[in-house]
Amino acid sequence: MEGRWEEGGAWPAALTQCPHPQPPDILTEDDVYCSCLAKTLCHVPVPVTVGFYAPFGCRLHMMLDKITALMQQEAAQREREELQHVQWRPRAVSGWGVPQLLWYLVFLQPIITQVHLRRRNVQFLFIRFSAWQYEGTDKLWAGLVTTLCEGIRHHYGALPFSVYSVLGNKPATRQDCCQSEWHCRRRVCLGLLALLAALGLGVGLLYLSLGGHALGHGSPNGSLLKAFGGAATTLSGSGLLMAVYSVGKHLFVSQRKKIERLVSREKFGSQLGFMCEVKKEVELLTDFLCFLEIYQRCRLRVVLEVTGLDTCYPDRVVGLLNAINTLLSDSHAPFIFILVVDPSILAACLESAGNMKGTADNGYLFLNRTVTLPFSVPIMGRRTKLQFLQDAVQSRDDLLCRDITRKPLLPGDARGESAQLLAVQTQAGAERGQGRIDAEAAQRIQEALFCLHNEHDCLYEYVPDNVVSMRRIVNTVPITVRLLQQQQQGDFGGPTPRQAVAWVVLANQWPCRLSWALQCLEDRQQTGGAPEGRARLWDVFRDNSRELHTMTKALQNVLDLDGDPELFERFLGADFPFTVAEAQSLLRCTVNLDHSIRRRMGLIRAVSALKPPSPPKSPARDAPHAAHRTNSASGAPPPGRASGQASEGHHAGNLAHRGKLWPVACALFHPGQSSPGGP
Numbered sequence: 001m002e003g004r005w006e007e008g009g010a011w012p013a014a015l016t017q018c019p020h021p022q023p024p025d026i027l028t029e030d031d032v033y034c035s036c037l038a039k040t041l042c043h044v045p046v047p048v049t050v051g052f053y054a055p056f057g058c059r060l061h062m063m064l065d066k067i068t069a070l071m072q073q074e075a076a077q078r079e080r081e082e083l084q085h086v087q088w089r090p091r092a093v094s095g096w097g098v099p100q101l102l103w104y105l106v107f108l109q110p111i112i113t114q115v116h117l118r119r120r121n122v123q124f125l126f127i128r129f130s131a132w133q134y135e136g137t138d139k140l141w142a143g144l145v146t147t148l149c150e151g152i153r154h155h156y157g158a159l160p161f162s163v164y165s166v167l168g169n170k171p172a173t174r175q176d177c178c179q180s181e182w183h184c185r186r187r188v189c190l191g192l193l194a195l196l197a198a199l200g201l202g203v204g205l206l207y208l209s210l211g212g213h214a215l216g217h218g219s220p221n222g223s224l225l226k227a228f229g230g231a232a233t234t235l236s237g238s239g240l241l242m243a244v245y246s247v248g249k250h251l252f253v254s255q256r257k258k259i260e261r262l263v264s265r266e267k268f269g270s271q272l273g274f275m276c277e278v279k280k281e282v283e284l285l286t287d288f289l290c291f292l293e294i295y296q297r298c299r300l301r302v303v304l305e306v307t308g309l310d311t312c313y314p315d316r317v318v319g320l321l322n323a324i325n326t327l328l329s330d331s332h333a334p335f336i337f338i339l340v341v342d343p344s345i346l347a348a349c350l351e352s353a354g355n356m357k358g359t360a361d362n363g364y365l366f367l368n369r370t371v372t373l374p375f376s377v378p379i380m381g382r383r384t385k386l387q388f389l390q391d392a393v394q395s396r397d398d399l400l401c402r403d404i405t406r407k408p409l410l411p412g413d414a415r416g417e418s419a420q421l422l423a424v425q426t427q428a429g430a431e432r433g434q435g436r437i438d439a440e441a442a443q444r445i446q447e448a449l450f451c452l453h454n455e456h457d458c459l460y461e462y463v464p465d466n467v468v469s470m471r472r473i474v475n476t477v478p479i480t481v482r483l484l485q486q487q488q489q490g491d492f493g494g495p496t497p498r499q500a501v502a503w504v505v506l507a508n509q510w511p512c513r514l515s516w517a518l519q520c521l522e523d524r525q526q527t528g529g530a531p532e533g534r535a536r537l538w539d540v541f542r543d544n545s546r547e548l549h550t551m552t553k554a555l556q557n558v559l560d561l562d563g564d565p566e567l568f569e570r571f572l573g574a575d576f577p578f579t580v581a582e583a584q585s586l587l588r589c590t591v592n593l594d595h596s597i598r599r600r601m602g603l604i605r606a607v608s609a610l611k612p613p614s615p616p617k618s619p620a621r622d623a624p625h626a627a628h629r630t631n632s633a634s635g636a637p638p639p640g641r642a643s644g645q646a647s648e649g650h651h652a653g654n655l656a657h658r659g660k661l662w663p664v665a666c667a668l669f670h671p672g673q674s675s676p677g678g679p
Contacts, residue, residue, distance in 0.1 A: 029381030034063055037375055038070035041336060042078070042122060046301060047328040049337045049370055054377035059388065059467045060340050063377065064128075064305055071124050071303070079121040079298070090121075090296050093156055101295065105163045107189060108182040110171040110294040115179060122299040127151035131320065132308035140316040141323030145278060146256040148304060148327070149285060153254055161288055162250035166243065170287045171294060181294050195236045202232030279326060286333045293334075303336045310345040314353035317346065321370055343367060380465035382455070388467060389453035389460060392474045441485050445478045448497035452477075458575050459498070462505050462567060469508060476504050476592045483589035495582055502576045503586045507593040509563040510571075512555065515597040516548050517541040518587060521580060522598075523605065533581035538572035540580065547605075554604055558597055 041050070054060055083089065093101055127148060134143035153161055169185065259278060293300045306324075309317060324337055347363025368374075380388070451457050452474070463470060480500050488494045495503070507514055517540050524530050524540075531540065552559060562568070572578065578586075 028384040028387050029378070030059070030063060030066065030384045033378060034066040035070055038067050038074055040373075041067075041071060041301075041303075042074045044336075044373065047330070047333045047335045047337075049324060049328065049339060049372050051343070051367070051371035051374040052338050052340045052377070053343045053374065054340070055342050055466065059380070059465075060307070060377070062467070064307075064338070064340065068126050068303075075122050075124055082119065082121040088297055090298055093160070093292065093296060098157070098160070101160055102163055104182070104295055105160060105291070106167050107185055109169045109185050110291050111181050111183055112171050112173045112290075112294065113179065113181055116181060116294055116297075119297065119299060121297075122301055123296070124301050124303055125152065125155055126303045126305065128305045128307065130308045131306060131316070132311050139319060140312060141319040142259055144304075144306070144320055144323050145282070145327070146259050148302070149254065149259070149281070150256050151304075152285060152289070152302065153256075156292065158251055158254070162247050164288050164291065165250045165284060166246040168288065168291065171290050195239050198232045198236035199240070202230065202234075202236060206230060206233060279329075282327055282333075283330060286330055289334050290332065300334050301336055302334055303338065305338045305340065307340045309339065310342045310349070312349075314349040317349045318353045321350075325370065339371065382460075385460055385463065385465070386453050386455055388470055389463065389474075392470050393449045393453060437485070441478075441482050444485060444497045445481045448477050448481050448501040449474065451498045451501050457498075459502055459505065462509060462571055462575075464509065464563065472592070473501075473504055473508055476508070477501050479591050480504050480586075480589050483591070484586070487585070487588060494585055499576070499578070499582065500586065500589070503578070503590065504592060506571060506576070506578075507590055510568045511593055511597060512558045512562045513541065513548075513565075513568055514593065515558075515595075516544065516601055518583065519598045519601045519605070520544040521583070523602070531580055533579060535580045536572070537578045537580060537583045538569070541572070551601075551604055551608075555601070558600070 037050075041048075052060070052064075079090075091097060091100070129144055129147045131140060131143075134140050167188070172183070258281065289300050289302065306320070309320065312320075324339075327333060327335055328337070343364070347367060350363035350366050351361065451459050452463065453460060463473065477500070480503070481497060484495060484500055517537055520543075521530070521537075521540050548555075
């Protein structure tokens with residue numbers, strides 16, 4: 001779906017209402033941020049591009065829905081305040097207001113006056129564009145333009161826009177203090193009257209000629225009247241039919257189809273004036289919105305929310321940004337673009353795009369030239385995080401309602417009353433046992449999930465701001481608790497539900513560091529030097545942290561998965577000091593930790609433990625060192641003198657060794673000569 005529109009530009013109520021609203025006097029931090037941005041967008045000059053910067057999955061769509069609802073509330077409040085000081089009322093563009101709108105479109109020209117420029121009431125039309133849905137096409141920017149055109153056409157209707165495309169006139173500007181906002185289009189009125197008069201005259205002449213011929217008064221004048229009447233009827237009728245045909249053509253062939261037809265042509269990019277044609281369509285759209293502003297007696301703002309841009313290829317991203325710049329090139333365009341992106345990913349896409357070399361070598365600078373209102377989503381506050389966690393927990397079906405009735409299994413055949421009775425009793429006992437286990441599991445799951453959004457517990461501080469990670473944690477806790485319950489089998493001396501949910505958070509936030517500690521623990525157990533069960537897992541990690549530091553290059557991609565290292569130290573060292581025994585017990589219930597990370601670490605440690613064999617030592621080189629160690633052991637001379645004597649002896653030995661080898665070398669290279677030191 002390309003966009004979602006509601007009457008008046010509002011989103012569906014199901015999207016803007018929170019399933020578990022807080023009391024009006026309790027506001028989260030996100031509510032404050034969204035309110036400030038919404039009020040700013042109601043007053044900011046257009047056109048404007050808002051950079052809505054946040055990492056992937058960081059509650060973006062929820063904040064966009066809040067901003068949409070708050071902007072609608074602000075617009076309604078401003079309209080109520082404006083109507084208290086004026087006598088006029090806004091005109092409707094739907095229902096019974098369509099005939100009046102068509103009359104104004106054909107016969108009147110709007111005038112931009114000072115009265116209109118001083119109006120404070122505003123209406124918003126929200127259109128959401130998902131770039132991911134157009135990822136398969138070569139021209140992502142075409143999807144953006146067509147979505148914008150289709151959204152406006154869908155909201156205001158196809159007939160008014162078609163009539164304006166054929167007969168509409170661009171709003172004029174008047175500098176004087178005239179209060180009239182409409183000017184009669186005399187040329188259109190006179191032309192239409194002339195066509196109607198010619199049509200009426202032609203029909204009258206035809207009627208007279210045909211009437212006289214029927215009465216038997218055939219004469220040359222009758223033929224002349226028939227000729228003039230036919231010509232007048234044909235000319236005037238053809239003019240009216242051409243206007244109706246043009247309106248019908250624009251009615252059935254929308255701007256979206258026009259742009260898609262241009263894009264589908266071969267080598268359309270090399271055609272001169274292609275972007276000029278697109279620009280003309282955008283200007284026509286802008287003029288139509290300006291006409292509606294004066295007609296409705298309010299200011300119109302089209303808010304286009306662009307999402308999923310950081311999941312597209314670099315060339316697509318560049319094309320879409322160029323399309324935004326094209327739409328914003330008109331200084332009077334009433335467009336508000338909200339780019340929901342991760343700036344680091346978008347900057348990397350711009351820098352790696354082949355057609356942006358020399359233009360966007362620094363992606364951040366290029367992004368700053370496009371974005372005129374940056375808004376970086378702040379870190380999730382305490383109230384916001386607790387609210388999100390509570391909503392994620394309460395949305396689980398197995399905690400809201402449990403199926404406590406089960407359909408009994410009917411026997412396939414009757415083999416005697418005793419066999420049936422035994423089967424029913426066995427099934428009933430199994431159902432009661434399973435029901436008891438399910439009830440205990442549900443209670444422990446509820447207790448574990450309550451620790452996540454308990455403001456008096458410190459566990460929520462370690463939960464990330466990413467909504468996707470929150471849901472992943474909430475969905476993993478029931479599996480871990482059920483596995484832990486099956487493992488304990490009534491033994492309540494093992495890990496508690498709070499420890500289970502803390503372990504899930506630990507595996508979700510620091511998979512690399514946790515895998516390293518578990519791998520080191522496993523290696524020590526295999527070599528027979530396992531620590532005691534009450535030893536802390538943090539101590540195991542700290543003792544082997546230097547070795548992990550030497551493997552940062554080989555484990556760089558895995559280390560990027562971890563969160564804040566300081567929080568990891570506080571988590572294991574102070575708030576949740578898991579012991580070795582608890583870690584081994586919880587490891588068998590861990591399902592959100594990728595075990596391939598541990599296997600990779602084990603292979604790296606095994607390879608690094610292999611030492612190459614040392615080369616054999618020369619006896620001649622070891623003799624002086626042996627003599628030196630002997631002298632040092634006897635302790636006769638001082639250290640300085642002993643070292644000097646050892647070096648002199650070593651030097652003399654080398655000279656003697658060279659003297660013995662010199663005759664052999666001379667005999668090899670000069671067979672006919674005697675050696676200098678020979679007899």
